[in-house]
Amino acid sequence: MSSFVCVGNAVQPFTRLLDAVSQLAPKLPQPVVVQFGVAEKWKAGCCEGVKFLGMQEFENHVDGALVNIMHAGAGSIIHAIRAGKVPVIVPRRSANGEHVDDHQIEFCRQLADEPRVVVCEDTDNLEESVRIAMQRQNESGPDRKEIRMLDLVRKVFEQHEEHYCHDEA
Amino acid sequence: MKKWRENPKICIVSSCGGHLTEVRCLLPIFSKYEHFYVLNDESILPDDMEGKTQFICHAERNWKVLKNFFEALMIIRRERPTMILSTGAGPIVPFALIGKWLYGCHVVFVETITRVEKPSLTGRIMYRIADDFFYQWSSLARFFPRGTHGGALI
Numbered sequence: 618m619s620s621f622v623c624v625g626n627a628v629q630p631f632t633r634l635l636d637a638v639s640q641l642a643p644k645l646p647q648p649v650v651v652q653f654g655v656a657e658k659w660k661a662g663c664c665e666g667v668k669f670l671g672m673q674e675f676e677n678h679v680d681g682a683l684v685n686i687m688h689a690g691a692g693s694i695i696h697a698i699r700a701g702k703v704p705v706i707v708p709r710r711s712a713n714g715e716h717v718d719d720h721q722i723e724f725c726r727q728l729a730d731e732p733r734v735v736v737c738e739d740t741d742n743l744e745e746s747v748r749i750a751m752q753r754q755n756e757s758g759p760d761r762k763e764i765r766m767l768d769l770v771r772k773v774f775e776q777h778e779e780h781y782c783h784d785e786a
Numbered sequence: 787m788k789k790w791r792e793n794p795k796i797c798i799v800s801s802c803g804g805h806l807t808e809v810r811c812l813l814p815i816f817s818k819y820e821h822f823y824v825l826n827d828e829s830i831l832p833d834d835m836e837g838k839t840q841f842i843c844h845a846e847r848n849w850k851v852l853k854n855f856f857e858a859l860m861i862i863r864r865e866r867p868t869m870i871l872s873t874g875a876g877p878i879v880p881f882a883l884i885g886k887w888l889y890g891c892h893v894v895f896v897e898t899i900t901r902v903e904k905p906s907l908t909g910r911i912m913y914r915i916a917d918d919f920f921y922q923w924s925s926l927a928r929f930f931p932r933g934t935h936g937g938a939l940i
Contacts, residue, residue: 671830691900692804698940723902766936771815773918778794
């Protein structure tokens with residue numbers, strides 16, 4: 618089993634997270650695969666670095682990793698949860714030049730009580746966050762939460778099909 | 787309304803990355819209908835998207851948005867979808883406008899899960915266009931009084 622770290626394809630680098638991962642990497646399940654994005658000056662060290670990943674490759678890495686550490690991008694988090702993983706999510710801060718605004722921080726604070734993720738705003742706490750995430754992942758079963766949005770959207774589609782198929786020209 | 791086809795055909799418009807993953811949370815719903823994707827960047831795609839994905843140019847709130855309008859016209863005219871679905875980002879706007887105004891498409895938009903306190907720019911625009919507008923966090927209710935709070939997609 619491996620560890621997977623991803624920072625997404627934002628145009629701003631996320632050096633703060635990458636440096637924290639470099640420090641922690643020797644203690645993580647090996648190999649440590651890091652999708653480092655636009656931070657081209659970051660030194661991979663003992664990690665395997667890759668700049669960007671296609672969707673299928675990204676999903677494969679998440680699925681195969683024991684530890685997932687991610688920037689707080691929706692796609693990354695959604696896939697990890699649906700794959701039954703408990704990711705450590707680290708929001709980008711606009712004050713550090715890590716993103717255009719602080720919506721990742723807002724998103725993380727909304728998920729503060731969500732047991733299916735571990736929010737880590739301060740990368741000094743990364744090691745502890747990884748420990749908590751691994752413990753929760755061991756304890757959790759498959760993701761079975763009811764998603765009300767699916768029912769609402771399904772109803773729209775069914776009405777569209779009925780309306781469209783039976784509509785008079 | 788004139789019927790272009792006998793059965794629904796769904797056009798899913800998305801930027802690559804998080805928005806694509808987010809809209810594919812709805813795959814259990816739209817996969818039972820004929821559907822195709824429009825993405826704004828080439829990417830290695832999951833197997834089920836091969837052969838049913840078209841690519842438009844990547845615009846970032848610049849002049850390339852005009853090109854997206856032209857691309858939307860060409861694609862919708864050729865494919866004749868009955869419904870257009872998206873969670874963002876910007877590429878949906880030309881498709882929603884062209885699809886709805888010129889071809890009578892039903893437009894469904896779901897505001898992204900990442901917008902908790904304030905809506906996205908795409909969300910604000912699509913609120914005025916979409917036939918069905920959903921948002922995920924109740925904190926956005928005051929921005930979308932005629933929208934539907936559906937809860938989080940996760």
